[in-house]
Amino acid sequence: MTTATPATRPARTPSRRRVFWPGRAGHLFVAAYVVLLIAFGVVPTVYAVYFAFTDAGDNFAGFSNFAEAANDFRYFSAVGHVALYLVFWLVSLVVFVVGLALLLHRLTSSGTSKALRFLYYIPGALAGAASVMVWLFMLDPSVSPVSALLRAAGFDTFGEVVAPDHLPVLFTLIAFWTGAGGWIVVMYGALNNISPDLLEAARIDGAGVWQTAWRIQIPLLRKWIVYMVILAFAGGTQLFVEPQLLSQASVGVAGRDYSLNQLSYDFAFQNNNVNTAAAISVELLVVGLVVAGVFVARSGFFDAD
Amino acid sequence: MPTDTRLPAQASESLRRPASPRRRATRKLPNPLAALVLALFLVFFVLPVGWLLLAATKTDDQLVHGNPLSFGSWHALADNWTALTSFQDNAIFRWLGNSALYSFVALAITLCVAIPAGYALAMTEFRGRRTLLVATLVVMLMPNATLVVPLFLEVNAVHLIGSMWSIILPYSFYPFGVYLTYIYFSTAVPRDLIAAAKLDGCSSFGVFRHVALPLATPIVALVGFFSFVANWTNYFLPYVLLPESDQFPVQVGLGTLLNSVPQFNPTVGTTAVERPELALATLLAITPVLVVFLFSQRFLVAGMLAGATKE
Numbered sequence: 001m002t003t004a005t006p007a008t009r010p011a012r013t014p015s016r017r018r019v020f021w022p023g024r025a026g027h028l029f030v031a032a033y034v035v036l037l038i039a040f041g042v043v044p045t046v047y048a049v050y051f052a053f054t055d056a057g058d059n060f061a062g063f064s065n066f067a068e069a070a071n072d073f074r075y076f077s078a079v080g081h082v083a084l085y086l087v088f089w090l091v092s093l094v095v096f097v098v099g100l101a102l103l104l105h106r107l108t109s110s111g112t113s114k115a116l117r118f119l120y121y122i123p124g125a126l127a128g129a130a131s132v133m134v135w136l137f138m139l140d141p142s143v144s145p146v147s148a149l150l151r152a153a154g155f156d157t158f159g160e161v162v163a164p165d166h167l168p169v170l171f172t173l174i175a176f177w178t179g180a181g182g183w184i185v186v187m188y189g190a191l192n193n194i195s196p197d198l199l200e201a202a203r204i205d206g207a208g209v210w211q212t213a214w215r216i217q218i219p220l221l222r223k224w225i226v227y228m229v230i231l232a233f234a235g236g237t238q239l240f241v242e243p244q245l246l247s248q249a250s251v252g253v254a255g256r257d258y259s260l261n262q263l264s265y266d267f268a269f270q271n272n273n274v275n276t277a278a279a280i281s282v283e284l285l286v287v288g289l290v291v292a293g294v295f296v297a298r299s300g301f302f303d304a305d
Numbered sequence: 306m307p308t309d310t311r312l313p314a315q316a317s318e319s320l321r322r323p324a325s326p327r328r329r330a331t332r333k334l335p336n337p338l339a340a341l342v343l344a345l346f347l348v349f350f351v352l353p354v355g356w357l358l359l360a361a362t363k364t365d366d367q368l369v370h371g372n373p374l375s376f377g378s379w380h381a382l383a384d385n386w387t388a389l390t391s392f393q394d395n396a397i398f399r400w401l402g403n404s405a406l407y408s409f410v411a412l413a414i415t416l417c418v419a420i421p422a423g424y425a426l427a428m429t430e431f432r433g434r435r436t437l438l439v440a441t442l443v444v445m446l447m448p449n450a451t452l453v454v455p456l457f458l459e460v461n462a463v464h465l466i467g468s469m470w471s472i473i474l475p476y477s478f479y480p481f482g483v484y485l486t487y488i489y490f491s492t493a494v495p496r497d498l499i500a501a502a503k504l505d506g507c508s509s510f511g512v513f514r515h516v517a518l519p520l521a522t523p524i525v526a527l528v529g530f531f532s533f534v535a536n537w538t539n540y541f542l543p544y545v546l547l548p549e550s551d552q553f554p555v556q557v558g559l560g561t562l563l564n565s566v567p568q569f570n571p572t573v574g575t576t577a578v579e580r581p582e583l584a585l586a587t588l589l590a591i592t593p594v595l596v597v598f599l600f601s602q603r604f605l606v607a608g609m610l611a612g613a614t615k616e
Contacts, residue, residue, distance in 0.1 A: 024431075025425070025429060025431075025509030025510065026425045026429035026430065026431030026434065027431050027432075027433075029421040029422060029424060029425030029429065029513070030421070030422045030425050030426065030431075030437060032417070032418045032421075032422070033418045033419065033421075033422035033483060034422075034437065036418060036474070036477060036478040037437075037440060037441075037444065037478065037480070039474070039478070040452075040456070040474065040475045040478040041440070041444045041447075041452075041478065041480070043459055044452045044455040044456045044458075044459050045452065045455070047455045047458050047459050048452065048454075048455035051455070051458060096346075099342075100342075100343070100346060103339050103342060103343055104343070106339065107343075116343060116347060119347060119350060119351050120346065120347070120350045122350065122351065122354060122595070123350055123353070123354065124534075125534070125538075125591050125594035125595050125598060126354070126538075126587075126591050126594075127534070127538035128537075128538035128539060128540045128556045129540050129556040129557070129559040129560055129590075130538070130556065130559060130587050130590045130591050133559055133563065133583060133584075133587040134353045134354070134357060134587060135353070136563070136569065137353075137356070137357070137360065137580070137584065138353050138356075140568075142369050142568070143360070143368050143369055143373070143580060144373070145352060145356045145373035145374060146352075147373070158568075158569075177349070177350065177353070180350075181350060230446070231446075234446060234447070234448040235448065237448050237451070238448045238449075238450035238451060238541075240450060240540070240541050241540040241541060241544075244544075244560075245560055245563060248560065248563055248564055248569070248570065249563055249569040249570070250569075251569075251570060251571065251572075261450060261451065261453075261541070264451070264454050265453075265454065265545065268454045268457065269545075274454070274458060277454050278454065278455060278458070281451045281452065281454050281455055284448060284451035285447060285448070285451050285452070287448075288446070288447045288448040288451065289443065289446075289447060291446075292442075292443060292446030292447060293443075295446065
């Protein structure tokens with residue numbers, strides 16, 4: 001590492017400044033990034049914390065903003081919605097992504113496997129509002145290509161499909177549709193990284209498909225599965241665009257205050273109460289940071305050096 | 306601001322290696338049940354996009370009463386195109402243009418900022434390096450959408466609400482790009498090469514410019530692609546920070562269109578948008594990402610493979 005630093009090259013122009021400031025080049029290389037990091041990482045975080053602990057008159061308010069958020073009648077239902085959605089979303093990710101990656105990995109034809117991975121990945125381009133548009137059509141029995149299925153399940157109108165009870169499943173469907181393809185590619189890559197000798201040894205020892213998957217492949221995927229769950233968890237807590245657009249499209253059948261981010265948005269821009277909005281942001285950030293911290297500490301995935 | 310937390314891990318296609326003949330031998334033909342499952346998921350992933358293509362070629366009446374999997378007509382497609390483009394006086398093109406402007410300017414800034422930063426973190430020693438690395442990891446894993454409301458307060462405090470820079474600059478902050486570049490230079494570029502260039506008399510910037518940068522093509526493509534997709538598909542930040550419809554990116558514009566479809570919003574009047582036009586607009590909104598993906602695929606694989614050895 002140190003061979004690359006100017007300080008260890010005394011043979012060449014050992015200027016006085018370089019001796020006193022050995023990392024000058026390094027600092028210049030990272031300067032612009034540090035400015036952005038401060039402006040769009042540190043400052044908003046500090047702002048959020050400041051607003052969360054002050055009142056509208058800039059006086060210290062203790063935890064009253066947090067209490068106000070928690071006392072809002074929509075708060076615990078929003079927490080519950082996000083929690084339920086996270087359970088559905090994480091379970092479906094783990095089960096289906098790992099399952100599909102294992103199946104794809106067993107395909108004899110690498111061409112088929114490659115084509116399938118690409119096709120599974122396509123919806124990844126449709127994140128954001130576009131994926132919600134697609135699923136508005138899919139879930140509307142009057143135009144859906146699977147309207148027969150929807151009607152068979154007892155849904156005749158769009159309003160019936162997007163009933164509040166169904167939303168965690170529907171949001172999971174949308175998120176899985178856009179997100180799973182990328183993760184399948186990841187898991188497939190991780191499976192390819194498992195030594196063929198190991199799999200052959202297992203086969204010679206008499207392990208079948210299931211045993212190989214369960215006792216060798218899945219344990220070796222563990223790190224990647226943890227990684228996926230953590231990132232999906234962080235993403236899932238941000239739920240906003242899906243409920244927001246669905247609430248527009250269903251004329252209020254799905255509420256405007258379904259998720260915590262929506263509630264924070266509502267406090268800030270409908271109730272003009274930025275302090276409570278900031279309190280919710282801080283809560284979400286703390287949850288995110290704790291999860292990130294546990295992840296970095298436990299998984300060793302990001303070895304900083 | 307990478308609000309799309311799905312993306313980071315895709316770097317690990319990295320781990321893909323050509324199958325060895327021996328491993329192939331251990332694979333078996335999938336049984337019918339496995340083939341069925343793979344095919345069902347293929348339908349699940351592909352049918353909605355395929356249906357969108359067909360829906361854009363129909364009239365609303367055909368959409369409701371016709372066979373969902375049939376092609377409408379070129380005539381209907383042309384009508385939908387005319388109706389869509391006349392909505393709010395070519396709004397769809399303005400929105401697409403805005404998306405392109407925000408995404409590409411941010412992408413350019415991201416590359417100029419992230420590539421040197423990741424390089425310096427991997428290849429040089431400076432005070433605060435470790436702190437910066439840890440800060441990058443933490444920020445990367447934070448759910449950034451929760452910072453959107455505080456970001457609004459910050460942007461408001463400096464009177465930049467409604468400015469395109471209030472979107473572009475947060476987009477340009479892409480810690481995941483720095484992390485990817487850091488991994489790339491730590492693993493895929495031999496340190497000796499850099500050291501040799503220095504011994505030959507290159508300045509620090511000379512080494513970066515003449516040695517590191519030419520080797521960085523795969524990671525530039527990878528970071529560029531991920532940041533482009535994250536920016537193009539972002540909804541929450543422009544939704545909050547841009548008050549004028551003229552400034553919307555296409556993602557937020559789709560929401561405006563949705564609001565004008567009578568079947569989804571019965572309160573709209575007679576100048577409504579029909580559903581096939583919304584389908585057409587959605588197609589237009591996703592096309593740039595698919596095009597960029599197709600064109601950059603070759604480079605992406607190289608970039609992913611290059612970072613493979615970190616595991």
